Amino acid sequence: MKKPFLIFLLVFMCGCSAKKEEVPPAEKEEEVEETETTDVDLSFGSQTITYATISNILEDPQEYMGRTVKMLGTYRQFYSETYDTYYYVCMVTDATACCSQGMEFKLKEGSSYPLDGQQIILQGTVDVYQEGDYWYAFLKDADYKVY
Amino acid sequence: MISIEVKDLSLGYEKQVVVKDLNFTVHEGDYLCIVGENGSGKTTLLKTLLSLNEPLQGSIVFSGGLKRNEIGYLPQQSNVQRDFPATVEEIVMSGFAGKNSRRFFHDESQKKTAKENMEKMRVADLSSSSFSHLSGGQQQRVLLARALCATEKVLLLDEPVAGLDQQSSTSMYGLIRDLNREGMTIIMITHDIEDVLQDATHVLQIGHTNRFTDIKTFRSGRKEEDHVG
Amino acid sequence: MLAELSLYLSFPFVRYALIVSVLIALCSSLLGVILVLRRFSHLGDGLSHVAFGAMAAASVAGLKNDMAIVLPVTVATAVFLLKNGKRGMIKGDAAIAMLSTAALAFGYLMMNLFPTSGNISGDVCTTLFGSTSILTLKRSDVVLCSALSFAVLLIYILFYEKIFAITFDEDFAKATGVDTARYNLLIAVVIAVVVVLAMNLVGSLLISALLVFPVLSAMRLFASFRNVSVFAALISVFCAVAGILISILASTPVGSTIVACDFVIFLLCTVFGRNG
Numbered sequence: 001m002k003k004p005f006l007i008f009l010l011v012f013m014c015g016c017s018a019k020k021e022e023v024p025p026a027e028k029e030e031e032v033e034e035t036e037t038t039d040v041d042l043s044f045g046s047q048t049i050t051y052a053t054i055s056n057i058l059e060d061p062q063e064y065m066g067r068t069v070k071m072l073g074t075y076r077q078f079y080s081e082t083y084d085t086y087y088y089v090c091m092v093t094d095a096t097a098c099c100s101q102g103m104e105f106k107l108k109e110g111s112s113y114p115l116d117g118q119q120i121i122l123q124g125t126v127d128v129y130q131e132g133d134y135w136y137a138f139l140k141d142a143d144y145k146v147y
Numbered sequence: 148m149i150s151i152e153v154k155d156l157s158l159g160y161e162k163q164v165v166v167k168d169l170n171f172t173v174h175e176g177d178y179l180c181i182v183g184e185n186g187s188g189k190t191t192l193l194k195t196l197l198s199l200n201e202p203l204q205g206s207i208v209f210s211g212g213l214k215r216n217e218i219g220y221l222p223q224q225s226n227v228q229r230d231f232p233a234t235v236e237e238i239v240m241s242g243f244a245g246k247n248s249r250r251f252f253h254d255e256s257q258k259k260t261a262k263e264n265m266e267k268m269r270v271a272d273l274s275s276s277s278f279s280h281l282s283g284g285q286q287q288r289v290l291l292a293r294a295l296c297a298t299e300k301v302l303l304l305d306e307p308v309a310g311l312d313q314q315s316s317t318s319m320y321g322l323i324r325d326l327n328r329e330g331m332t333i334i335m336i337t338h339d340i341e342d343v344l345q346d347a348t349h350v351l352q353i354g355h356t357n358r359f360t361d362i363k364t365f366r367s368g369r370k371e372e373d374h375v376g
Numbered sequence: 377m378l379a380e381l382s383l384y385l386s387f388p389f390v391r392y393a394l395i396v397s398v399l400i401a402l403c404s405s406l407l408g409v410i411l412v413l414r415r416f417s418h419l420g421d422g423l424s425h426v427a428f429g430a431m432a433a434a435s436v437a438g439l440k441n442d443m444a445i446v447l448p449v450t451v452a453t454a455v456f457l458l459k460n461g462k463r464g465m466i467k468g469d470a471a472i473a474m475l476s477t478a479a480l481a482f483g484y485l486m487m488n489l490f491p492t493s494g495n496i497s498g499d500v501c502t503t504l505f506g507s508t509s510i511l512t513l514k515r516s517d518v519v520l521c522s523a524l525s526f527a528v529l530l531i532y533i534l535f536y537e538k539i540f541a542i543t544f545d546e547d548f549a550k551a552t553g554v555d556t557a558r559y560n561l562l563i564a565v566v567i568a569v570v571v572v573l574a575m576n577l578v579g580s581l582l583i584s585a586l587l588v589f590p591v592l593s594a595m596r597l598f599a600s601f602r603n604v605s606v607f608a609a610l611i612s613v614f615c616a617v618a619g620i621l622i623s624i625l626a627s628t629p630v631g632s633t634i635v636a637c638d639f640v641i642f643l644l645c646t647v648f649g650r651n652g
Contacts, residue, residue, distance in 0.1 A: 194551075197547075198550075199551055214553075215553055216552050216553020218551065218552065219552070220547075220548055220551045222545070227545060228544065231413060231601075232595050232598065232600065232601055233599075233600060233601045234600040237540065237600060237601050238544065241544060241548075241549075242548075243537075244538050244540075245541075245549065245551075246553065247537060247538070252537065275600075276599075280599075297548075297552040303551075
């Protein structure tokens with residue numbers, strides 16, 4: 001009775017490690033999604049996934065550099081006195097609604113920004129900019145639709 | 148010839164002495180009964196013999212090639228988990244755990260020995276049954292089978308028939324007697340010395356005064372008391 | 377729904393989450409068997425609070441990799457609490473209560489006094505309830521977690537007989553020559569490691585559920601230690617995977633969803649079970 005269990009476990013372990021090795025190449029193949037232009041489409045989906053993806057992008061922008069992202073969130077506008085700039089952010093909350101993340105974005109030239117608090121579907125390309133000592137992720141060349 | 152020699156032993160907890168100046172020797176094949184009032188330190192003595200407790204003073208010497216992991220133990224009923232999810236077979240096999248320090252799994256010979264011990268204790272047909280579904284008497288026999296897996300030489304029993312009905316008690320004492328006749332050394336704490344007067348070879352009384360006597364002396368001493376009282 | 381699901385599975389962090397949850401669920405259920413049957417159920421909860429305190433200390437100290445503090449502190453606490461085995465635990469029950477609440481309070485206090493991010497309640501919430509930390513794992517996290525999990529599983533399999541002997545009757549095991557001190561130490565270390573890992577999945581407050589529910593469910597259905605262990609592991613893995621998938625599709629918090637699954641299975645096992 002011990003041996004079959006052991007064998008099962010070894011196979012399971014091999015299976016798991018095989019899975020891990022597949023991950024990097026698979027990532028690149030499967031990223032072409034529903035619409036031709038969007039790499040990462042979060043607009044219809046799960047709040048949990050949206051929040052997690054945004055967290056991942058903010059945490060490690062290099063992974064997502066150059067990809068187009070489409071997301072559903074609430075538009076907020078912030079002003080910083082220190083840097084004398086406006087920040088345009090699309091906010092999402094996690095499932096427990098106790099945490100929120102914001103994806104910064106810059107619209108294409110000449111576009112006007114939404115009204116503060118509006119629900120928007122935002123699409124843009126991931127890029128980074130530097131402010132002070134830190135690099136921040138944001139969506140560039142973005143456009144939006146009111147939800 | 149194996150033996151256990153106890154010299155000037157004092158036992159207790161946190162400096163509180165419970166037993167003082169114990170002196171006795173158990174030889175191979177003996178059947179020692181330990182009697183005494185509740186709280187007199189009988190269980191403490193057993194646990195000290197098993198190296199579960201440290202003595203306050205004195206010494207215990209094992210000779211004749213007897214090793215620490217060659218002593219079997221049947222603990223008091225109350226200390227065993229009644230509703231533990233385990234089959235009889237699993238519990239009996241756990242008696243070998245102390246012998247497998249270099250091995251990870253049981254081997255065939257241990258499985259065979261376990262089966263023999265279960266048959267001796269008349270619980271072989273219960274080997275796949277759940278321990279928690281057994282009667283008190285059956286559970287005790289299973290635990291005795293487990294103890295037998297841990298030893299072929301010395302068995303320490305702590306009130307083996309506590310809580311059992313008359314029939315199961317008699318049955319239990321019968322099994323212990325048979326084991327002793329086959330050469331197993333028995334050290335047993337019991338409340339009812341009457342039931343084993345025919346089987347025991349020595350008696351140790353623990354209390355205000357400790358008395359270690361052989362059974363003949365004990366019995367004649369008893370007769371005198373009856374005569375006087 | 378299937379299309380939606382396969383879309384989500386294309387995200388690497390979702391795959392990481394599933395791999396890690398399966399491993400954590402496996403380990404925590406097996407450890408749970410030991411904890412519940414030795415009546416140490418509070419230990420997992422207590423250790424998770426200590427880990428929370430350590431995590432707070434680490435983030436206040438500005439450490440990027442908080443595992444460097446959290447793991448040793450939790451292991452040390454587990455060893456300290458378990459080193460006297462069964463006897464130590466009776467006195468240790470109060471010690472757990474003290475240590476764990478103190479650590480929880482201390483951690484929260486520190487995070488408020490020395491905030492390292494703008495969203496304190498969010499961070500606390502995440503650590504206590506494990507909202508999306510399982511979905512924000514990096515590849516290195518997965519590798520570390522997998523290595524630790526495999527080690528735990530290997531230990532459980534190799535030392536299964538001794539673990540059973542000590543769990544069923546520690547005195548007898550010690551009396552017949554098992555080095556109970558050494559195994560208690562090993563168990564303490566393993567429990568601490570599993571608790572720290574499991575915090576990522578369900579957060580501090582819900583760890584007890586992950587440790588305890590699968591075992592209790594399995595005990596309702598099976599009578600042998602082996603079957604209880606195996607089935608507890610299976611239930612735990614099923615609930616972890618189901619919980620994550622449901623929370624993704626229904627936008628519910630991950631940790632609570634997993635625990636809810638565990639609870640539902642427990643109710644089913646109680647209703648249909650034959651034991652007790």
